[in-house]
Amino acid sequence: MRSLKIILLASAFNGLTQRAWLELHEAGHAPSVVLFTDENAVCEQIEHSGADLVICPFLKDRVPQQLWSNPRRPVVIIHPGIVGDRGASALDWAISNELQRWGVTALQAVEEMDAGPVWATCEFNLPPGLRKSELYNGRVSDAAIRCIREVVEKFNAGFTPEPLDYHQPHVIGRLQPNMKQxxxxxxxxxxxxxxxxxxxxxxxxxxxxxxxxxxxxxxxxxxxxxxxxxxxxxxxxxxxxxxxxxxxxxxxxxxxxxxxxxxxxxxxxxxxxxxxxxLHGVPTLDWSIATQPFNEEAYQPIRYRESGHVGELTFEFYNGAMSTEQCQRLVTALRWAKARETQVLLIKGGRGSFSNGVHLNVIQAAEVPGLEAWANIQAIDDVCEELLSARQLVVCGMTGSAGAGGVMLALAADIVFARAETVLNPHYKSMGLYGSEYWTYSLPRAVGPVIAEKLTEECLPVSAKQALQWGMVQEIGPRCPDEFGLWLLQRANGVLTDPAYAPIRQRKTRDDRLLIAQCREAELAQMQLDMVQNRNQFAEKCRNFVYKRKACGTPQRLIADWAQLPETELSE
Missing domain, CATH: 3.10.25.10 (Formyl transferase, C-terminal domain)
Known part of the structure; x- marks a missing residue:
C-alpha cells in the first residue's frame, strides 16, 4: 500500500489520537499532528503541508470551510456513533438510553456537522454498566482504529464515500441534541x-x-x-x-x-x-486487605485474592491518578501481600488506565502544591520500592494505558504483561519533571541505556508492540478486559516454571539494593528542584493540565518533517 502523508487534526493529543498516530506509523505511513488552536493557524499549517489526507480522531471544533472544501485532500471525521447519528453527545445518549449496540462512523467533513458522506463504519455490542470514559477508551477506540485503517485503504484505492441517506433502511442513527444537565x-x-x-x-x-x-x-x-x-x-x-x-x-x-x-x-x-x-460525625469504614483481606464489600479500590501460589493484588484508582494517600494505602496492602506464603505477586490495574503517576488534581488543590507534589512522589516511590524488594517473583499486568510514573511503576516488577493495544508514555519531560519511581534503574534494566534516553527525551507514545520489541513488556495478552484477566492469572501461574523466564528468576538473586537506593536518592534530588523550586515550570504545567487549558500550538515533537512550516513558532 502506498505510504501517505496524513495529518491528524485533533483538539488534544489524547489516547485515541495517540493510538491513531501509532497505528499509522506502524502501517508505514507518515502521520503528523495539528492541534486545533485558532482557525487561521490550523488552515495555514494544513494547506501548506502537502498532506494527502486529514483524519480527525478527536475534534471538538468545527472544521473550517477552507479545509473541507478542498476536493483533492479529504477531511475525515471519526464520529463515535452509528451511521446517521449526529451531535456532540453520542455516547451520553447511548449509555442513558441503555442501547445494546452502538458504533463508530468515519465521514467526510462538510458544512453541516456529522452530515457528510460515509467512508467507513464499525459497530459493536454495548454491555450495560460501562462508564463513558471506559466505553470511549475501549470499544469506541477499537472501532475508531478499524475505521481509520479502512479509510486509509479506501483512499489509496480511489474510493468515493457514500452520501448519507436517511431513506436507506440500514441508516438508523439520527440527529440528537447536545445533552443538557x-x-x-x-x-x-x-x-x-x-x-x-x-x-x-x-x-x-x-x-x-x-x-x-x-x-x-x-x-x-x-x-x-x-x-x-x-x-x-x-x-x-x-x-x-x-x-x-x-x-x-x-x-x-x-x-x-x-x-x-x-x-x-x-x-x-x-x-x-x-x-x-x-463529614463530621459521618462514620468511616476502614476495611482494607490488611485488616479484612477477603471481605465481600462491593467497593474496593484495592482488592486481593489468591490462586494457587499467586497472590493477585488489584488497584483501581479513578483516571489512573495516584495521590499520596492512595500510594500509602497501596504500600500497606503490598506489605501485607508480600508477607503471604505465595511465590508470585501479581499486581494489576482495574477497568480504566493502569496508572498515570502522581495525582495532579490533588497536588493543585493543596495549600502549597509543590510540597504536596514532593510528598506524592516520595509516596509513589515507596510503592515501587515494595515491588523491587519483594521476595516473590513480581508480575505486573498492565490492564490499560499508562503514563509517566505509571509506566515506571510497572517496570519495577520483574515481568510485565500488557493488554493488547495499550499505549505507554514513558516520559516526564513535557510536564517539567526529571522523573522518579526508580526509572533510572528500571528503565535501563528493561531496554538498555540508549533506548531509555530516547524514550525519556523524545516524549512520544509507545505502543504495546513497540514496548514488547524493546523489552519493556515481556508478553501481550488479549484486548478484551475479561479475557486478559483470565489470561494474566494463567500466565502468572506459569512464570515459575517457564524456561523463558529463567534469566529473570536468576536476576532475583542479585543484590542491587545499594544501586537502587542510589537511584532513588539521585532522582529525588532532581525532583526537589522541579517540584519544590519549580525549575522547569512544573507548577504552570500542572495548573494548565488540571484546568484543561487549550494548547497554544502543536508541540514540535508531534510535527513530521514533511509538515514543518518555515520560520513558524511552535510550542513545546
Whole structure:
C-alpha cells in the first residue's frame, strides 16, 4: 500500500489520537499532528503541508470551510456513533438510553456537522454498566482504529464515500441534541442503578450536577452498594469516596467538582477531600486487605485474592491518578501481600488506565502544591520500592494505558504483561519533571541505556508492540478486559516454571539494593528542584493540565518533517 502523508487534526493529543498516530506509523505511513488552536493557524499549517489526507480522531471544533472544501485532500471525521447519528453527545445518549449496540462512523467533513458522506463504519455490542470514559477508551477506540485503517485503504484505492441517506433502511442513527444537565437530572429518591447510569453517561465530562451535603456538585466515579438510608444522606466514608443513600440502596461517589461561581474555575477532586468540612460525625469504614483481606464489600479500590501460589493484588484508582494517600494505602496492602506464603505477586490495574503517576488534581488543590507534589512522589516511590524488594517473583499486568510514573511503576516488577493495544508514555519531560519511581534503574534494566534516553527525551507514545520489541513488556495478552484477566492469572501461574523466564528468576538473586537506593536518592534530588523550586515550570504545567487549558500550538515533537512550516513558532 502506498505510504501517505496524513495529518491528524485533533483538539488534544489524547489516547485515541495517540493510538491513531501509532497505528499509522506502524502501517508505514507518515502521520503528523495539528492541534486545533485558532482557525487561521490550523488552515495555514494544513494547506501548506502537502498532506494527502486529514483524519480527525478527536475534534471538538468545527472544521473550517477552507479545509473541507478542498476536493483533492479529504477531511475525515471519526464520529463515535452509528451511521446517521449526529451531535456532540453520542455516547451520553447511548449509555442513558441503555442501547445494546452502538458504533463508530468515519465521514467526510462538510458544512453541516456529522452530515457528510460515509467512508467507513464499525459497530459493536454495548454491555450495560460501562462508564463513558471506559466505553470511549475501549470499544469506541477499537472501532475508531478499524475505521481509520479502512479509510486509509479506501483512499489509496480511489474510493468515493457514500452520501448519507436517511431513506436507506440500514441508516438508523439520527440527529440528537447536545445533552443538557436537565437531561441528566435525577433525584436521590431514584433507584441506585438509574442514578449510576446518569453518572456513567457523563463520566469524564461534564459530570452530573446534583445537590449533596447542602451544596451543588458535579458527580463522577459511581459504584453500587447494598446499604440503605434516607435518600441523599451521606451514610459513610471509605478511602476517598462517600456513600450516599438512594431510593433503594446507595452509591459510592468517588470524585466531585464544585459548581463554579460566575468567573470561577473548578476541577475534579476526591469526594472526601472536597466534602471534608461536611463529614463530621459521618462514620468511616476502614476495611482494607490488611485488616479484612477477603471481605465481600462491593467497593474496593484495592482488592486481593489468591490462586494457587499467586497472590493477585488489584488497584483501581479513578483516571489512573495516584495521590499520596492512595500510594500509602497501596504500600500497606503490598506489605501485607508480600508477607503471604505465595511465590508470585501479581499486581494489576482495574477497568480504566493502569496508572498515570502522581495525582495532579490533588497536588493543585493543596495549600502549597509543590510540597504536596514532593510528598506524592516520595509516596509513589515507596510503592515501587515494595515491588523491587519483594521476595516473590513480581508480575505486573498492565490492564490499560499508562503514563509517566505509571509506566515506571510497572517496570519495577520483574515481568510485565500488557493488554493488547495499550499505549505507554514513558516520559516526564513535557510536564517539567526529571522523573522518579526508580526509572533510572528500571528503565535501563528493561531496554538498555540508549533506548531509555530516547524514550525519556523524545516524549512520544509507545505502543504495546513497540514496548514488547524493546523489552519493556515481556508478553501481550488479549484486548478484551475479561479475557486478559483470565489470561494474566494463567500466565502468572506459569512464570515459575517457564524456561523463558529463567534469566529473570536468576536476576532475583542479585543484590542491587545499594544501586537502587542510589537511584532513588539521585532522582529525588532532581525532583526537589522541579517540584519544590519549580525549575522547569512544573507548577504552570500542572495548573494548565488540571484546568484543561487549550494548547497554544502543536508541540514540535508531534510535527513530521514533511509538515514543518518555515520560520513558524511552535510550542513545546
Amino acid at each position: 436537565a437531561d441528566r437530572a435525577f433525584s436521590w429518591h431514584d433507584c441506585s442503578r438509574f442514578i449510576k447510569r446518569r453518572i456513567d453517561a457523563a463520566d469524564g465530562q461534564p459530570g452530573v450536577l446534583a445537590s449533596l451535603a447542602g451544596a451543588q456538585y458535579y458527580l463522577y466515579d459511581a459504584h453500587l452498594d447494598a446499604r440503605s438510608g434516607t435518600p441523599g444522606q451521606i451514610l459513610a466514608v471509605h478511602d476517598d469516596a462517600v456513600l450516599v443513600a438512594t431510593g433503594d440502596h446507595s452509591l459510592w461517589i468517588g470524585a466531585l467538582r464544585q459548581k463554579p461561581q460566575p468567573g470561577e474555575e473548578t476541577f475534579k477532586r476526591p469526594a472526601r477531600h472536597l466534602l471534608a468540612q461536611q
